[in-house]
Amino acid sequence: MAERRVKVESEVGLHARPAALFVQAAAKAPVDVTVAKAGGQPVNAKSILAVMGLDVRHGDDVVIAADGEGADAVLDELAEIAGNKEPSSA
Amino acid sequence: MPELRGTGVSPGVGVGPVLQPAGKVPEPPVGARHDGDMESAVAVALGALKAVADDLEARGRQAGGEAAGVLSAQALMAADPGLADDVRRRIGEGTAPARAVYDAFGAYRELLASAGEYMAARVADLDDIRDRTVARIEGLPMPGIPTSPEPFVLVARDLAPADTALLDPAQVLAFVTEEGGPTSHTAILARSMGVPAVVACPGATGLAPGTRVLVDGAAGVVVTDPSEDAVRRARGAAAARAAAAAGASGPGRTADGHPVPLLANIGGPRDVPAALEHGAEGVGLYRTEFLFLDRADPPTAKEQQDAYREVLDAFPTGKVVVRTLDAGADKPLGFLPPAGEEPNPALGERGLRMARAHPEVLQEQLAALATAGRETSARLQVMAPMVTDLADTRMFVAAAREAGLDSAGIMVEVPAAALRAGDLASASDFFSIGTNDLTQYVCAADRQVGALARLQSPWQPAVLDLIAATAEGAAAHSVDCGVCGEAGGDPVMACVLVGLGVTSLSMGAASIPLVRASLARHTRDQCVRAATAARSRVTAEEALAAARAE
Numbered sequence: 001m002a003e004r005r006v007k008v009e010s011e012v013g014l015h016a017r018p019a020a021l022f023v024q025a026a027a028k029a030p031v032d033v034t035v036a037k038a039g040g041q042p043v044n045a046k047s048i049l050a051v052m053g054l055d056v057r058h059g060d061d062v063v064i065a066a067d068g069e070g071a072d073a074v075l076d077e078l079a080e081i082a083g084n085k086e087p088s089s090a
Numbered sequence: 091m092p093e094l095r096g097t098g099v100s101p102g103v104g105v106g107p108v109l110q111p112a113g114k115v116p117e118p119p120v121g122a123r124h125d126g127d128m129e130s131a132v133a134v135a136l137g138a139l140k141a142v143a144d145d146l147e148a149r150g151r152q153a154g155g156e157a158a159g160v161l162s163a164q165a166l167m168a169a170d171p172g173l174a175d176d177v178r179r180r181i182g183e184g185t186a187p188a189r190a191v192y193d194a195f196g197a198y199r200e201l202l203a204s205a206g207e208y209m210a211a212r213v214a215d216l217d218d219i220r221d222r223t224v225a226r227i228e229g230l231p232m233p234g235i236p237t238s239p240e241p242f243v244l245v246a247r248d249l250a251p252a253d254t255a256l257l258d259p260a261q262v263l264a265f266v267t268e269e270g271g272p273t274s275h276t277a278i279l280a281r282s283m284g285v286p287a288v289v290a291c292p293g294a295t296g297l298a299p300g301t302r303v304l305v306d307g308a309a310g311v312v313v314t315d316p317s318e319d320a321v322r323r324a325r326g327a328a329a330a331r332a333a334a335a336a337g338a339s340g341p342g343r344t345a346d347g348h349p350v351p352l353l354a355n356i357g358g359p360r361d362v363p364a365a366l367e368h369g370a371e372g373v374g375l376y377r378t379e380f381l382f383l384d385r386a387d388p389p390t391a392k393e394q395q396d397a398y399r400e401v402l403d404a405f406p407t408g409k410v411v412v413r414t415l416d417a418g419a420d421k422p423l424g425f426l427p428p429a430g431e432e433p434n435p436a437l438g439e440r441g442l443r444m445a446r447a448h449p450e451v452l453q454e455q456l457a458a459l460a461t462a463g464r465e466t467s468a469r470l471q472v473m474a475p476m477v478t479d480l481a482d483t484r485m486f487v488a489a490a491r492e493a494g495l496d497s498a499g500i501m502v503e504v505p506a507a508a509l510r511a512g513d514l515a516s517a518s519d520f521f522s523i524g525t526n527d528l529t530q531y532v533c534a535a536d537r538q539v540g541a542l543a544r545l546q547s548p549w550q551p552a553v554l555d556l557i558a559a560t561a562e563g564a565a566a567h568s569v570d571c572g573v574c575g576e577a578g579g580d581p582v583m584a585c586v587l588v589g590l591g592v593t594s595l596s597m598g599a600a601s602i603p604l605v606r607a608s609l610a611r612h613t614r615d616q617c618v619r620a621a622t623a624a625r626s627r628v629t630a631e632e633a634l635a636a637a638r639a640e
Contacts, residue, residue, distance in 0.1 A: 012386075012387040012388075012425075015386065015387070016159075016163070016386040016387040017159060017387070020159075020162065020163050020166055023166060044171065044172055046171055047170050047171055047172035047173075048163075048166045048167055049167060049170045049172055049173060049198050049201070049202070050170075050172050052202060052212065053198075053201045
């Protein structure tokens with residue numbers, strides 16, 4: 001299981017546009033991906049509703065996890081989006 | 091040719107087919123079950139969700155701008171895999187597709203509602219997707235304004251800002267509503283779009299979709315299946331009015347040269363071309379709600395600055411008066427915690443009152459205004475809505491000064507402010523009378539209720555008295571007192587307002603030419619006499635007649 005821990009820098013947290021970009025990128029991944037608030041229960045990163053339900057705020061840490069072929073590339077991309085102050089689509 | 095009569099609130103003639111927004115999508119019966127063919131049921135439900143997602147995505151791309159973000163976020167929700175799994179599970183337990191969808195959305199509603207603050211607007215988004223999906227499964231019309239291959243006349247019980255946010259102006263030939271009044275959202279929108287509108291029109295919702303109608307926004311008449319002759323006559327009359335309006339030109343002034351600047355009310359940069367076309371000398375009311383409503387995140391500093399700069403740059407030698415955010419109560423902000431249920435939104439925590447609860451929103455807006463103002467030659471003035479007393483006035487002016495703004499005024503729309511105008515004038519740089527809400531509060535008559543049209547008239551002597559009191563209070567402290575309510579756009583009332591001491595008039599751009607022509611035909615003395623005559627009467631009708639006679 002590969003993991004990344006990232007501090008969410010966007011002012012609106014992992015909501016709205018950053019969340020949409022995050023989930024859209026996760027949805028394209030060939031493997032399952034989860035995301036959790038540091039210390040919390042992981043949820044399906046491909047589900048916008050689940051990600052919104054986490055209610056990740058600006059400054060919170062999240063742990064993104066994936067397993068299998070291509071997991072590292074996916075995690076790199078998602079970590080970049082989550083950690084970006086003003087994410088834009090790749 | 092059957093005819094419906096209402097209140098004409100935006101001049102012009104529109105002829106075309108009726109289109110009505112669909113009604114609410116009904117909740118599928120609780121406990122509805124399918125016939126046992128689970129696979130088909132799942133296919134129906136998931137197919138509907140996918141169709142909704144695709145449709146939202148397509149409309150988002152078509153709409154562009156901010157609407158695109160809202161719609162594509164909704165599309166993402168409709169395509170949510172967790173939601174699909176939940177629907178599948180419920181159908182597996184025997185629940186019918188529409189009900190399974192309804193219940194699955196219900197579960198997510200709960201999840202979001204408990205997750206915290208900003209979710210209020212997201213719940214509304216979810217409900218919208220749920221309704222669209224159920225509508226697809228049940229073969230019902232989509233909720234909201236339908237898309238149409240050709241332009242149409244939009245007919246509704248009433249229209250709220252949310253209903254019209256995504257409306258394509260090129261598609262609407264005219265508006266007709268059963269409810270509403272001269273200052274309702276429909277009237278204001280129609281005037282700013284330059285589209286004819288008739289409101290408070292009983293029987294409007296009875297017009298069958300597709301019926302060809304003629305809407306005369308000046309006469310307040312809707313004719314079903316009009317003859318070619320009727321259409322020609324109506325268009326001819328509208329053209330004659332337009333010609334009369336074009337007769338006067340130049341800055342607003344009375345016949346004897348007393349200047350009365352004529353400014354435009356705008357809802358955003360897209361209203362600027364019409365304002366310039368009709369000769370607006372500046373902007374007397376720049377409504378800023380468009381930057382804040384119907385979105386999940388607050389506008390960035392850059393977004394705000396760009397929006398303000400765009401309008402300021404269009405009037406390099408004029409003044410632009412920006413009204414700070416007038417939201418809260420029945421216009422909640424998606425990025426703030428949902429306020430408690432309010433029994434009387436018009437009397438609630440809105441406008442400047444909301445700014446006390448969320449000062450950072452006001453501060454950010456003032457800072458963005460100051461930045462935009464520094465970079466332009468236009469004269470930027472800012473004003474606050476829903477100011478009630480001296481404490482409100484001082485708070486706002488202090489906040490504006492701190493942000494670096496040198497001209498801060500207040501809207502006078504609350505009767506308490508009008509009655510104590512002198513006190514408030516000593517603490518602010520200018521007044522702008524919001525006659526729409528002032529009339530509503532003074533006559534205790536809801537702007538949206540068609541049956542109260544008589545009480546919604548600014549000709550009510552009590553309203554004229556308060557306008558006079560406000561102008562006098564302003565004059566005593568040498569501050570300008572403009573009017574930005576729709577009353578200023580009426581050619582007769584415009585003269586009366588000048589006679590009462592109002593120093594400038596701001597209105598929907600389309601109203602400017604006729605007001606300019608009307609002022610140019612009367613001396614200031616005549617305006618004063620008209621005002622005195624109106625105030626000497628005891629009913630609105632008599633006041634109007636007396637003013638006309640002068």
